[in-house]
Amino acid sequence: MALLSSNYSVEFVDPLDGEDAPIVCKKVYGLNLRLKTARSINQFGAMENIAGDIEPVTLTLERGVGKGLQGLYSWFKQVREGDVDKKEILITLYNNAQKTDEPAVTWRVKRCFPIAIHAPEWDSEENTIAVEKIELIAEDLEVEFP
Numbered sequence: 001m002a003l004l005s006s007n008y009s010v011e012f013v014d015p016l017d018g019e020d021a022p023i024v025c026k027k028v029y030g031l032n033l034r035l036k037t038a039r040s041i042n043q044f045g046a047m048e049n050i051a052g053d054i055e056p057v058t059l060t061l062e063r064g065v066g067k068g069l070q071g072l073y074s075w076f077k078q079v080r081e082g083d084v085d086k087k088e089i090l091i092t093l094y095n096n097a098q099k100t101d102e103p104a105v106t107w108r109v110k111r112c113f114p115i116a117i118h119a120p121e122w123d124s125e126e127n128t129i130a131v132e133k134i135e136l137i138a139e140d141l142e143v144e145f146p
Contacts, residue, residue: 003104007096010061013088019071026131027062028091031107033141057138059089059109065120065130072134076114086111089136103146112138 009022036052063069078085088110095104115137120130 003093004096007094009092011090016071025061025063030059057141059136061134062131065132076117079113084113086113106144108142109138110140112136
């Protein structure tokens with residue numbers, strides 16, 4: 001049974017100072033697992049594809065800009081200054097079909113840190129929420145089905 005993509009949460013395993021827990025995001029994307037591949041000649045002389053290491057996971061969080069939400073900016077500044085404090089993030093999709101808050105799937109983003117922060121776009125002719133984007137790079141991603 002398919003689940004609604006709107007019933008999810010984003011949480012740091014060790015919460016960031018200056019951030020709500022869970023972090024309220026408008027959109028989350030980039031949870032892709034991909035292996036590096038190479039071509040090789042096997043012992044019979046035939047070409048074949050071989051699997052290598054996992055490629056880094058690049059994750060993007062979009063959220064509304066709000067007063068007092070400076071934790072991600074502080075973390076980015078810390079990384080920019082050379083103190084790369086890698087974090088673990090849980091993105092949980094809940095079982096909404098049964099109208100419960102039971103987790104259905106959890107993506108565990110491992111050893112990640114911010115690599116970009118994009119300020120909102122401003123348009124004087126629009127009356128929309130100012131949304132910022134935060135890009136993270138992670139060394140691994142695990143998917144759990146509780």
